[in-house]
Amino acid sequence: MTENEEKESLSLPASTAAPLFFAFGLVLLLASLVTNVIFAYVGAVIAVLGAHGWWREMLPREHIEPVPVQPLSERAPEITPQPASVEHLVVGEDGHRVRLPLEYHPYATGLRAGIAGGIAMAVVGGIHGLVAAGSVWAAFNGFASIVMPLFGASPPPDMLSFHPGIMVAALGVHIALSLLIGIVYSSVLPMLPGHPRLWGGIVAPIVWTAAGWAAVGLVTPDGAGAVSWGWFIASQIAFGLVAGEVVSRSTPVRTLQSYTLSGRAGLEATPAQGHPEDHS
Amino acid sequence: MASSEGLSVSTVPKDVDRTWLDHMHEWVSTVDHKRLGVLYIFSGLFFFILGGLEATAMRAQLAIPANDLVEPAEFNRLFTMHGTTMVFLVGMPIVTGFGNYLIPLMIGARDMAFPRLNAWGFWMFFFGGIVLYMSYFASMGLYGAGTAPDVGWFAYSPLTGRAFSRGNATDYWILGILISGFGSMSGAINMLTTTLTMRCPGMTMRRIPLFVWMMLVVSFLMLLALPVLTAAQVMLLFDRFLGAHFFDTQAGGDAVLWQHFFWFFGHPEVYILIVPGFAYASEIIPVFSRKVIFGYVTMVAASICIGLVAVGVWAHHMFTVGMGRGLDIWFAIITMVVGIPTGIKLFNWIATMYGGKIRFRVPMLFAIAFIGQFLLAGLTGIMLSGAPFTWQLSDSYFVVAHFHYVLIGGLLFTVFGACYFWFPKMFGWMMSERLGLWHFVLFFIGFHLTFTTMHIQGLLGMPRRIYTYEPDRGWAIWNAITSAGVVLQGLGVAFFLLAIFMAFRQKKPAGPDPWDAWTLEWSTSSPPPEYNFLSLPEVRSRRPLWDLKHPEDPDWEHE
Ligand code: HEM
Ligand SMILES: [Cu+2]
Numbered sequence A: 001m002t003e004n005e006e007k008e009s010l011s012l013p014a015s016t017a018a019p020l021f022f023a024f025g026l027v028l029l030l031a032s033l034v035t036n037v038i039f040a041y042v043g044a045v046i047a048v049l050g051a052h053g054w055w056r057e058m059l060p061r062e063h064i065e066p067v068p069v070q071p072l073s074e075r076a077p078e079i080t081p082q083p084a085s086v087e088h089l090v091v092g093e094d095g096h097r098v099r100l101p102l103e104y105h106p107y108a109t110g111l112r113a114g115i116a117g118g119i120a121m122a123v124v125g126g127i128h129g130l131v132a133a134g135s136v137w138a139a140f141n142g143f144a145s146i147v148m149p150l151f152g153a154s155p156p157p158d159m160l161s162f163h164p165g166i167m168v169a170a171l172g173v174h175i176a177l178s179l180l181i182g183i184v185y186s187s188v189l190p191m192l193p194g195h196p197r198l199w200g201g202i203v204a205p206i207v208w209t210a211a212g213w214a215a216v217g218l219v220t221p222d223g224a225g226a227v228s229w230g231w232f233i234a235s236q237i238a239f240g241l242v243a244g245e246v247v248s249r250s251t252p253v254r255t256l257q258s259y260t261l262s263g264r265a266g267l268e269a270t271p272a273q274g275h276p277e278d279h280s
Numbered sequence B: 001m002a003s004s005e006g007l008s009v010s011t012v013p014k015d016v017d018r019t020w021l022d023h024m025h026e027w028v029s030t031v032d033h034k035r036l037g038v039l040y041i042f043s044g045l046f047f048f049i050l051g052g053l054e055a056t057a058m059r060a061q062l063a064i065p066a067n068d069l070v071e072p073a074e075f076n077r078l079f080t081m082h083g084t085t086m087v088f089l090v091g092m093p094i095v096t097g098f099g100n101y102l103i104p105l106m107i108g109a110r111d112m113a114f115p116r117l118n119a120w121g122f123w124m125f126f127f128g129g130i131v132l133y134m135s136y137f138a139s140m141g142l143y144g145a146g147t148a149p150d151v152g153w154f155a156y157s158p159l160t161g162r163a164f165s166r167g168n169a170t171d172y173w174i175l176g177i178l179i180s181g182f183g184s185m186s187g188a189i190n191m192l193t194t195t196l197t198m199r200c201p202g203m204t205m206r207r208i209p210l211f212v213w214m215m216l217v218v219s220f221l222m223l224l225a226l227p228v229l230t231a232a233q234v235m236l237l238f239d240r241f242l243g244a245h246f247f248d249t250q251a252g253g254d255a256v257l258w259q260h261f262f263w264f265f266g267h268p269e270v271y272i273l274i275v276p277g278f279a280y281a282s283e284i285i286p287v288f289s290r291k292v293i294f295g296y297v298t299m300v301a302a303s304i305c306i307g308l309v310a311v312g313v314w315a316h317h318m319f320t321v322g323m324g325r326g327l328d329i330w331f332a333i334i335t336m337v338v339g340i341p342t343g344i345k346l347f348n349w350i351a352t353m354y355g356g357k358i359r360f361r362v363p364m365l366f367a368i369a370f371i372g373q374f375l376l377a378g379l380t381g382i383m384l385s386g387a388p389f390t391w392q393l394s395d396s397y398f399v400v401a402h403f404h405y406v407l408i409g410g411l412l413f414t415v416f417g418a419c420y421f422w423f424p425k426m427f428g429w430m431m432s433e434r435l436g437l438w439h440f441v442l443f444f445i446g447f448h449l450t451f452t453t454m455h456i457q458g459l460l461g462m463p464r465r466i467y468t469y470e471p472d473r474g475w476a477i478w479n480a481i482t483s484a485g486v487v488l489q490g491l492g493v494a495f496f497l498l499a500i501f502m503a504f505r506q507k508k509p510a511g512p513d514p515w516d517a518w519t520l521e522w523s524t525s526s527p528p529p530e531y532n533f534l535s536l537p538e539v540r541s542r543r544p545l546w547d548l549k550h551p552e553d554p555d556w557e558h559e
Helices: A018-034 A037-058 A107-133 A137-146 A164-191 A196-219 A221-226 A229-249 B020-028 B033-062 B072-107 B115-138 B169-197 B210-242 B255-289 B296-310 B325-353 B362-385 B387-393 B397-427 B433-459 B476-506 B544-549
Strands: A009-013 A064-068
Touching: A018 A037, A018 B115, A018 B169, A037 B115, A107 A137, A107 A164, A107 A229, A137 A164, A137 B387, A164 A196, A164 A229, A164 B325, A196 A229, B020 B033, B033 B072, B033 B115, B033 B397, B033 B476, B072 B115, B072 B169, B072 B210, B072 B255, B072 B397, B115 B169, B169 B210, B210 B255, B210 B296, B255 B296, B255 B325, B255 B362, B255 B397, B296 B325, B325 B362, B325 B387, B362 B387, B362 B397, B362 B433, B397 B433, B397 B476, B433 B476
Parallel strands: none
Antiparallel strands: A009 A064
């Protein structure tokens, strides 16, 4: 910044009230619709004056104004290297409250886990349909009811046969939700102690089922009866086991965008710079 | 011009010599992006107080069953003015205001690309707001019918037809929003152009702060969505003044067409309001975690995805219209897809905090609360994306709870955080940490009292926009709690205003870089000089100030 110190002023666009007048004129013009036509005349005149003023700010030459530079005393001091240097946390350091994620799974793993889990879940769904209703399609038709009315629709659709439209809807919802949950799993499972398959395959299904059961029961008391919760859990477990498997098999990345490990994994933490009211 | 006799510092009149008229003149004729930003933000806060008072009146009416504090017709006006004010006169100007103030500073520019257009945009917004509120005084018109508009913030047809909305109240709604919409569009053009063309040397698109990236997405959404609303409003004016029948079903028009137009604007609009919240959080969280943001590129990609998907989901607001199965399914599925990039962002904020050396200062408290609240808001959003679910709960208090979770729990919390974070930069004084803490605690508890319980009323079947209800419905206790929360929120806001007032009174100097932060705005003085930077900065990484503070371990070695 030294080369500029002898400059006394800098040129900036000059202040002008022309845009204000232009805006005010336009507003009066429009407001005449709900007031009186006189507003339109006055507004038109003000708008033209404002537009003209604005025009003159730009042409023939832009109107600029010299702005005096700040006296040295008011300027921000140049930034100097901080005495407190970067503190690299050592993994497993005594007394540190965190377990540091040294590596993590890229979001692509989550997407893959979602797809694989989604397929496993669909297989279980199909088996459920076969066993319970004698048709593979029963579960898919049931699933589509998340986005379309099937129970209580009139005429009631035949829940046991294949309907291309319903299938597309079921697939769309299934893919969207599987991808979302896949990403959730790939981000969360590696952070939990123990094995991803345990959390994804046992704990999460129970939690989801409880939440789903409570919500469906509240919103549509009849709907809760229509869901076979045992199979619901089974399909969740299938999803969780497979997604957990994919997550645990994927190689976690140590770096993204060729960033160093320490930076990426969050290993660098600067000490706070000693402000008076700093608690840290 | 004032300073033309001499350019040296000493001839500039000192503050004491100037009357308040000189000050006023400076503010109304300014084209400086920082002053315009401040004007935007403070006008937004002013309208926030008005909208808040309207909400308080409604909650007072609903606090107990069969209450008659507010008349039915007045209640309709209150929720219309409240919604319209909060979206168009609070959310929009605050978003544009922070964008205006910060974008040039963050990318190392001396002003916005079109400084005069910028001033015009502010005044259009401001006069638009005045026009809307003039309806309270002037819309009696010849018919003596109605004062403020009462058609709801989305002004569905046929309510807006001449037959159902006599007098001029609805016209004030149309004109006020139309006028302020021009302000927002010009602001978007300005932010877009500035970001694309005025970055300082070295500030490549891969290095601009996430704030700037997200405001770029917001500007794009504004330019895409607002003209549609403006056009629809002009059509409505034709209907009302020239006897056209665009939205008049009885004459062959189409009321659902209005809904499509409105929500084609309306859904992107909600992203125009929340993505800036993401932007503030993305700047605050790394600084107070003392870590670099996790997954910059993923964050940018997720923002762009959200921007793209956000323009394809509008009809999830119309599941109850009877659009037909095909459209219902499409909009349900595509709405669920929005959850994916949104989830990614949540993970990245959490991963940024993970292992960091977190400083629990007021801006950070608001940002952390935002993360949890926004997660819940997104989950109820995904629930509502199931069309049959929405059939059950549309137009109930569950939906009201959902969007207040997003707009308050998401946007407003980060706006408060942003105020505490950037106030020292804007005015040079620190805001009191103690008053800020009071503000946070009261507002946080009040918010959850009000809006967490509101989900339950919704599930119990309480419709929105009713002015009262019978005692035997089982809603009374929940409504009482909901209304009680408003008191705490009001107190919280009072502490906020007090904190601003005290900051100007106590004048505790902030210095250029009170938070030990890393983006360019913190390298210049607080408040920054009119020209922002004496010489244009040159950057080599996403955290230029980090590089200067830590020459032994600069970022550009890693990026
Ligand atoms: C994961 C993201 C989201 C999803 C899936 C979602 C979904 C939905 C759905 C389906 C509705 C319609 C409910 C009905 O009318 O029955 C709705 C309403 C609404 N949402 Fe969201 N939403 C999301 C995020 C947001 C955000 C970020 C905002 C604002 C910042 C927002 C604001 C609103 C508003 C204002 C309404 C109600 C409009 C009205 O009726 O007045 N939503 N949301
Ligand atoms: Cu929406």
